[in-house]
Amino acid sequence: MQVGLVVLGLVVRSAGILRQGLMAAMAAAAAAGGATGAANAAAAAAAVAESASDRDMAVGVALIVLSAFGYSLLGCLYEWLSAVRGPAMSHAQVATSTSLIGLVATSAYQLIYTRPRWRELVADRMAQRGVGWWPVVRLYGIFGALFTAHGLVQGVVLQRSGATTVGIISALRASAVAVASGLLFCSSGSSSSHGSSGPPQLQQCLTAPAAASAGIVTGGALLWTLTGAPRPPPSPPPPPPPSLAPLLSAPATTTTAAAAAVPDPAVLAGSRISGRLTEHGLDHKHGKHH
Structure with a gap:
């Protein structure tokens, strides 16, 4: 039940994105024809179907699903390593191994996809927002330090409580990030290197679905903490059978x-x-x- 509440909270969060897409489709349909009633509804449905069939959107949704599956699989692999290797593999070794794998995969992605489109994806966007290189390097450094600490803590939690607990903590962390983002970045403009302020970052605001999602996820996490059964400690190895006891003690x-x-x-x-x-x-x- 507790895990179901957490999953429900994550589904509620996606309602905001679906609502934005539907409103955009309805606005586009109204601007295109000026018709009313059933014609507007049919046009909105057609616009939503067209956007859903768009290649870029389909690829984006597939990548999001693949990312969620990979993150869940990573937690299961962590738990499997802890069960198979046990104390032989420390948290630092697990975090180091996965970090190296991530470094290789990210570097390959940057070389294959980002580097040929460097001006379009990086340089032009930074120039439009007036962002220099130093803020980017600083933010990436802070992110790397926080992610390293997060990986070490995640390894400890996985070995002690399992992958389900890690998934619940990750969902709770996402809800906390949504609330903090709404409090810190919703009403403030984005500061540029020239000292000017841009328009409010509306995409960072805490919407009603995001707030409901955070509340449901937090409630599920609290129920899991209060009523969830702790993971039993590993049992000691069984004693040898009686038939082998004389042989073991004979030497x-x-x-x-x-x-x-x-x-x-x-x-x-x-x-x-x-x-x-x-x-x-x-x-x-x-x-x-x-």
Whole structure:
């Protein structure tokens, strides 16, 4: 039930995006024809269907679904590694391995896709917004430090509580980011390097679906925390069967018996000296002198 609430909260968040797309389609239909009633509804439905069949939108939706699947698969792989390798693989080793894989994949993407379109995707957009290189480098550095700490904490949580808990925490984090973004960036303009302020960042505002999503996700996370059963600790290995117990203890018993059968050299030397003294005393008593 708790996991279902979290999933429901994530679905509610997407309602805002669907609503924006529907409103844009209806506005485009109204501006195009000026018809009313059923004609407007039919035109809006046709516009939505056309946008849904658009190649770029289809690719974007597919990539979002693939990203969500990959993130879930990453958590399951983390848990599998923890179960298979156990204490042999530390959190730092897991985070380092996944970071290297991400670095290789990201570098390949930048070289194959971004580098040939550098001016269109990077240079022109930075020039339009008046953003220099130093803010970009600074933000990427802060993001890298925070993501490294996040990866280490995620490894600890995965080994202790499993992938489900990590998924719930990630959903709760996304809700917290939505609320913080609405409080910090909704009403303020984007500052440029020239000191001017741009228009308000409306896409950062906290909408009603996003607020409802944050509340539902938080409620599901609280229920999971209060009522979710903790992960049981690993059980100790079972004892050997009774038929193998004598075989396992036989070498130790034989070694102990053999060690007990070998006399101590000091004891042997003492016995020889004592025997000679006793023999000498008997010879002296009976008058035997050599």
